[in-house]
Amino acid sequence: MTATEGDLALRIALASRPPPPDMAEGLPRDRVQRFERIVSEHFAATWRFLRRLGLDEADTDDAAQEVLLVVVGKLDAINRGSERSFLFSTAFRVAAGVRRSRRRHAEIDEDLAPIAADGDANPEELLELKRARALLDRLLLPMPIELRAVFVLYELEGMTMAEIASALDLAPGTVASRLRRGREFFNARFAKVKQAQSGMRGVR
């Protein structure tokens, strides 16, 4: 190895070595802060999204954690301002994987399992909110995940169609049609609930 080659190798080694902390912008403190900001602004929404995609709570926790791991791994590749999109698109992929592995269970208990109380001594109104949420999840249960993702992001998370298109990497027209179909699905299921309720009122 010539002196020049050695010098070059050294320079390459130095350049590829992680720079010392706190030396310049874009370094650890920034990254940590950015990660924390992402968690604080978007983690809850990501978690909710996973949950509404049909994962149970334990799976949601694991999946949400996995999403964060991906975020950490790709922190520098995530454009500023696209963090939310990145999280949701990652979450969608992770959720789809979990659902595939859980499919058999889902089919078994679809539409048959009662909406059960947790059995704890919570105040009743908490149960009401929880029940509303349980009903929401049951209404969404048979909705195909593609429709469901759009429906949830639009109707429950309040995202714009453009944001959804970018997060799920869909054409705008696709978002619109999936939303329409998701709504039809949801409204039809909801109508059944109402029907069942008025039926019960009639009996009494």
Added chain:
Amino acid sequence: MNEPPRLLDQDGDALKSLILRSSELDVPSARIMRRVHALALGVASSTVATVGAASTGGGVAAGTMLGSVSTIKAIAIWVSVGLVSGALVSGTAATLMDARGQREAVAPPAQTAEVPRAAAPIRPDLRASGATTPKPDTATVNGPSAVAAYENRNTAPPERAMVDRLAAAPPAAVAAVAPAAPIRTTTTTPQGAARFEPTETAPQAVKPSATPNDELAQELASVDQARSALRSGNAAAALEQVSRYERTYKRPRFAPEASALRIEALIAQGRRAEAAQLARVFMANHPGHPLTVRLRTFLGEAP
């Protein structure tokens, strides 16, 4: 892109509106937030040994939560980040703990393994309050009265308020609500009737319930009234109704939504400066809240 009105803004079915709102009141458990916290500490740690120590230190084992393969992957990722992140453990820990409002001394990098044990769970509501309370600008806004009123209402983050209230409310308080219930279906079941009756199909499994829901239903109706006033173009009535709602309920469950409605009503009235100010406070107080997305749209900001 053409944005169709949200279902929440369409028909006035109380049950549907409760169902659609129920998701935004769903928050990650303290347990997962502890895990996130443990992982966040890992972001800044620099060796595998440290990650291992951190993950077992507080009984919050990052490794045990994932499968063994993903554990290795996890550690690999965290370590690779840690290498770049260098010695910023104390930075992460300090920020996280500040976010909780805890000011105890934070372990220096050498004592990383101790940090998780010292660190209590971070709940999103606590984080939300921690993220905003230190900001002098939100605390010193003296602008339009709407802003002042808003801030008075939001000294405690509403999600937190709700959780506390739900945890604290004795059943008696719930039972004491007025008989008139906007949700018709909730008034028919006699008190004491089984609340959850497993039946053959999903829809029937959801039985209408007794009075406990009445207060919730009334609260919901109150917010819906403001919402429909706004949708029908009567911003003044909407503002009035939002204020009435906030006066009526000491710890309103739908406070974030009420605040957002106020902002939308102000925008509708052309009071953009006030609206913008409130929207900024709102977004600071409720990071990640679904409504912040809509507020950004209202303010014409990029999402």
